[in-house]
Amino acid sequence: MPKDDNPPPYEDAVTQPKHANLPEVPQQTGPLPPPPSYTPGPAYGGPHVSWGQTGAYPPPGVWMGPGFGPSGTIPTLSAGVPSSSSGEMDDFLSNQFESTSVRHAFIRKVYLILAAQLVLTFSVVAVFTFVEPVKMFVINYPGIYYASLVIYFAVYCILVCCKEPRRRFPWNLVLLGVFTVALSYLAGSIASYYETKAVFIAMIITAIVCVAVTIFCFQTKVDFTSCGGLLSISAILLTIIGIVTAVVLTFQYIPWLHMVYAAIGAIVYTLFLVYNTQLLIGNRELAISPEEYIYGALSLYIDVVNIFLFILQVSGAATD
Structure with missing residues (x-):
């Protein structure tokens, strides 16, 4: 190779460049210009760069400033979507739990238990009504009726106050069976005092x-679960009217007062049935958890039996 093609020494190349016709690169002597400003964009709602300003790189140390990760990584912009907090995640999981399939399975379970309870109750009522020896036995020994009343209130308080069992043996189902038998005997003994036609x-x-x-609760969009306070007041008034009626009937029998009390009681418990059915269905202001199937069946069962007993009083007074 010719000698001129050899590269010049480093000192000569720095002091006397070989290609002198190249433009001279200006040296940066002062500090770097400030970074471009970030302002909210009018179209997308997010930040954009004012490219009209000079300088394209942020100064040293900006990676550790607010808005950047501790490891120096640039955060990803979410285009205006707020980040989800732990509370929102809990709500999402709760909504997933309250899905349609879970709610439908819960409703089927409650109505199966309720159907078994009502079959047992009205079978006992039929025996106490149509079998004359059983009917006369209940009338002659009223102590059994009061014993069933005590068992009814005791087991009801236990079922309402206790939570669902976490053991393998379903104690709540056993208590529910005892409660059903007690209330069935109570309803049958009351029905034995009335004529067969009235029952x-x-x-x-x-x-x-x-x-x-x-059918009304499954079709309507009206929310009755927000009327719990009104129903509580009506239950208190019904109790007061019942006490007054019992005191008045002790001294003098007034048929229309007895029928009015029974009619009011039937209406109040019909409203309770609407309230508890909508609690069971869900998609309202208040709803029962799918784990509370014992409480759901218990509340509906008590409403149905009380409606029957109040209507029985009205029909019995009318046939007399």
Whole structure:
């Protein structure tokens, strides 16, 4: 190779560049210009760079400033979507738990338990009504009736106050069975004091009312779960009217007062049936958890039996 093609020494190349016709690169002697400003963009709602300003790189140390990760990474912009907090994640998981399939399985379980309870109750009522020896036995020994009343209130308080069992053995189902037997005997003993015609009419009216209320609750968009306070007041008033009626009837029998009290009681418990059915369905202001199937069946069962007993009083007074 010719000698001129050899590269010059480093000192000569720095002091006397070989290609002197190249433009001279200006040396930066002062500090770097400030970084471009970030302002909210009008179109997308996010930040954009004012490219009209000079300088394209942020000064040293900006990676550790606010808005950047501790490891020096640039955060990803979410285009205006707020980040989810732990509370929002809990709400999302709760909504997933309250899905439609879980709610439908819960409703089926509650109504299966309720159907078994009502079959047992009205079977006992039929025996106490149509079998004459059983009817006369209950009338002659009223102590059994009061014993069933005590068992009814005791087991009801236990079932309402206790939570669902976490053991393998379902103690709540056993208590629910004892409660069903006690209330069935209570309803049968009350029905034994009335004529067969009045009991039969009360059964038919109760069945029609319960089916109509259930269809109404599944179809309506009106939220009755927000009326819990009003129902509590009506229950207190019903108790007061019952005490006054019992005191008045002790001294003088007034048929219309007894029928008015029974009619008011039937209306109040029909409203309670609407309230508890909507708690069971869900998608309202208040709802029962899918784990509380014992409480759901218990509340509906008590409403149905009380509707039957109040209608029985009305039909019995009317047939007399």
